Amino acid sequence: MTEHTKLFIPGPIEVRESILQAQTRPMIGHRGKVFEDLFARIQSKLRTVFYTSQRVFLSTSSGTGLWEGAARNCVTDDPSRGVLATVCGAFSERWADVFERNGKTTTVIQVGQGKAIKPEMVRDAIKAHPATFDAIAIVHNETSTGVMNPLEDIVAVVKELSPDTLILVDAVSSLAGVKIDFEALGLDVLLTSSQKCFGLPPGLAFAAVSDRALERARTIKHRGYYFDFLELEKFLVKNNTPATPAISLMFALDQQLDDMLAEGLDARFAHHTCLAEMTRAWARSQGFGLFAEPGYESQTVTCVDNTRGIDVKALNKFLASRHMNLSDGYGTLKGKTFRIAHMADLAETDMRALFEAINEFLRQ
Ligand SMILES: *Cc1c(COP(=O)(O)O)cnc(C)c1O
Numbered sequence: 001m002t003e004h005t006k007l008f009i010p011g012p013i014e015v016r017e018s019i020l021q022a023q024t025r026p027m028i029g030h031r032g033k034v035f036e037d038l039f040a041r042i043q044s045k046l047r048t049v050f051y052t053s054q055r056v057f058l059s060t061s062s063g064t065g066l067w068e069g070a071a072r073n074c075v076t077d078d079p080s081r082g083v084l085a086t087v088c089g090a091f092s093e094r095w096a097d098v099f100e101r102n103g104k105t106t107t108v109i110q111v112g113q114g115k116a117i118k119p120e121m122v123r124d125a126i127k128a129h130p131a132t133f134d135a136i137a138i139v140h141n142e143t144s145t146g147v148m149n150p151l152e153d154i155v156a157v158v159k160e161l162s163p164d165t166l167i168l169v170d171a172v173s174s175l176a177g178v179k180i181d182f183e184a185l186g187l188d189v190l191l192t193s194s195q196k197c198f199g200l201p202p203g204l205a206f207a208a209v210s211d212r213a214l215e216r217a218r219t220i221k222h223r224g225y226y227f228d229f230l231e232l233e234k235f236l237v238k239n240n241t242p243a244t245p246a247i248s249l250m251f252a253l254d255q256q257l258d259d260m261l262a263e264g265l266d267a268r269f270a271h272h273t274c275l276a277e278m279t280r281a282w283a284r285s286q287g288f289g290l291f292a293e294p295g296y297e298s299q300t301v302t303c304v305d306n307t308r309g310i311d312v313k314a315l316n317k318f319l320a321s322r323h324m325n326l327s328d329g330y331g332t333l334k335g336k337t338f339r340i341a342h343m344a345d346l347a348e349t350d351m352r353a354l355f356e357a358i359n360e361f362l363r364q
Contacts, residue, residue, distance in 0.1 A: 146303025199344030
């Protein structure tokens with residue numbers, strides 16, 4: 001590929017040349033056999049990646065669209081029930097806002113930035129609530145703070161205390177980089193976007209959805225239109241989509257899923273762990289801190305605590321001259337932290353080149 005700026009930002013992530021090329025195949029119609037075969041191939045492989053035998057909806061939207069879908073299809077309008085939203089940073093806060101804007105009663109558990117949601121907090125919130133929550137919303141990997149929440153432990157508490165509560169998980173910045181077993185955990189919605197650990201361009205979103213979630217959707221009158229799970233299901237069983245999907249992105253997805261499964265999911269997860277460990281070790285070696293609470297550091301994005309007080313803007317300007325780009329802190333964390341994504345197909349050599357360039361900047 002010609003010299004371009006390599007992305008170490010948490011989405012969109014670096015996309016391999018062969019995957020970019022897959023998008024340039026001649027167009028096909030979406031109401032024919034060739035498309036149905038493409039959809040079926042993708043569906044089967046997505047089920048493997050999501051660890052489910054149920055279904056994985058494919059949406060031509062970014063992940064935010066499926067946030068709205070989960071809110072509309074899984075939470076009833078009974079104001080006494082509502083959703084329990086766990087907030088630990090900017091993305092989880094936004095999802096809570098999506099529930100509210102869709103008119104759903106939203107009970108919030110909030111922890112400070114850099115902290116993780118603990119199972120005890122969920123236990124207390126469930127016990128304190130007079131009615132059963134229709135759903136709980138959990139952002140697995142809070143991209144704004146580099147915190148990975150203890151999903152398994154949180155899910156165990158919900159299953160024990162409130163088995164009828166649907167479990168909705170945003171794994172936008174972790175799915176395909178970290179193992180999340182939809183079936184074993186008993187999740188109801190597990191959603192992600194194409195431009196993070198899948199290593200694809202932005203524009204597609206995926207959600208594994210349980211039979212139980214579809215049953216809930218049947219009881220809700222106003223589910224909207226574009227993200228109506230029942231409509232998506234009606235077409236999915238025919239290997240199709242209700243509206244015209246981003247077919248070029250599906251060509252790229254088909255190719256990328258082949259490559260991911262050929263490499264092996266466990267190998268890909270181990271690769272993400274390896275890059276995360278390298279990144280943390282580099283940060284510490286340069287005298288920086290890690291922003292995430294110890295024990296909850298993300299495997300896919302490291303939020304570096306800017307304890308040395310470097311000028312992050314100047315750093316990125318320097319990196320631009322080396323054709324690299326990382327992320328400043330998110331929102332109020334701008335300048336106080338900076339973020340390095342280690343997702344999808346970034347290699348150890350890419351990470352080392354980035355660290356060398358930052359070290360060079362630090363020596364100036
Ligand atoms: C990127 C991100 C989103 C937003 O996804 P879009 O695909 O941009 O809509 C939501 N949640 C998390 C945790 C993210 O990292």
